Amino acid sequence: MMNPVERAKQDWYPIGIVSDPRRPKRYATRVLGKDIVLETKEEGSLSVSCGDESWEITEAYDHIWTSPSQNPKPLFSIPEENERDRRFVPCGVVHVRCSPLRAVENFLDIAHFPFVHTDVLGSEPHTEVAPYKVNIDETKDEVIATKVKFFQPQAAKSANEGIVTEYIYRVPAPMTAILYKTCPNRDDVLDIISLFVQPIDEDNCAVWPWMALYDDESSMADMVEFQQLIFLQDRNILENQIPKRLPIDPKMEIPTRADLTSVAYRRWLKKSGALYGALIQPAEQSAE
């Protein structure tokens, strides 16, 4: 099995929003524990350097992505980016003191909605998680969860009343999760919310949410604010989970049927050796 750092180097990571007018000409940040600089040249071209090395760079889904590998895996695809009547909304960045994998797993979880996003994404007594399906798409090498249903008091900025929302989740890369959910305004399309996670190091990450919605009414600022509110509520959880890294040993944390997506995600990470940000040893051994 490849070591976790070498495996992590094969992927692309978000480090900025393409159209961000406030990014300095030389923007310093960190990826996989390395200091890097994103440089914006006079004519607008971008480059990423890590000391003497130059890293690969690409633009997709309104974000700037980089990879330390000379030959990275192809960036995942979101075909709906070509549907031009969607609103594409980069939501900025939230720094979280937790493993990048914990941030992704929280995004795949619906059972916390009534308790963490109370009266927005969930509410008591509507706490039950009905059975849903989880598969690994072998050809795409993705985790897919379908038929996930949950009652939501305010599923999106555009929702006026509580609705039963249906979700589909995709995990196309260890630090990327995409969800497709019922659009409150239309029943023929699905809204998309993605979580692009920048691994600062194994215990810290920066989360870049991105949305592709059918919403003609809400202002950009309102949509961003809605997503930021949700994610700040999640941050309170993520920074108080012990251990900070995602435990891969199934004995360390007890799942139930509602955690099927998280169980599949952990297994998929383990199988593919994508263990950067994972806890491989039981906590007792590493903490003492």
Place this chain on the structure above:
Amino acid sequence: MACTGVGFSKNLSNARVMRAFVNGKDVVIWRSRSGKLSAWENRCPHRGMRLSYGFVRGEALACMYHGWHYGVDGKCKYIPAHPNLEPPKTIQIQRYSSCEKDGVIWVSEGIEANTPEIPAGLFPIRSMELHCSADVLKNTLCGLTSASLENDQPVFHVTDEQEDVMYIDIPKRKFALCFILQNFPHSRCFIHVLSERECAPRDKKWISRVLERLRRIAENRTGEAT
């Protein structure tokens, strides 16, 4: 195993939750609606969330993340995602022993209850958090015995000193105090102050003023050391 004084009973009312550290271990302390006190490992076994962020529902503590309920025996009673499921009996949180004596909450590792080693009949005054370690606070207190805290006059003497309890005589005001020290990680600690007799309001005010000065001196020492 020694117990740790984690706070005053009066500061943890029914249906409330607090966090403490006992021998460096993260602990949640909570009181049920009917008033039963529990001290547990501060971690939900489901997804590792600190239970000190949780909330009390009747005789159970619920985790803030997914609302799992744990009864006073530490066993999981209810999983909201599966309302009709009886939770497996194996889902259980590690318990600490806890007791209350003369208005102080004491916690120790293990299930057997220990009795604290301080004299009976003391009166709780107040708790205070300091941004320095318990060791720095203790050294500061010992060093100040003959130094000044008020009007350049020695105001107190450390008469006895145990691992985390100190007795201090204040001759000028004719009373003695007991300081229970509780260490927290990251250079923080708590001091819980008790008096040998019931204090008049002006005595309490004086104690608060002296504690504030003590805090400033101890926290500045931490700054010098780093």
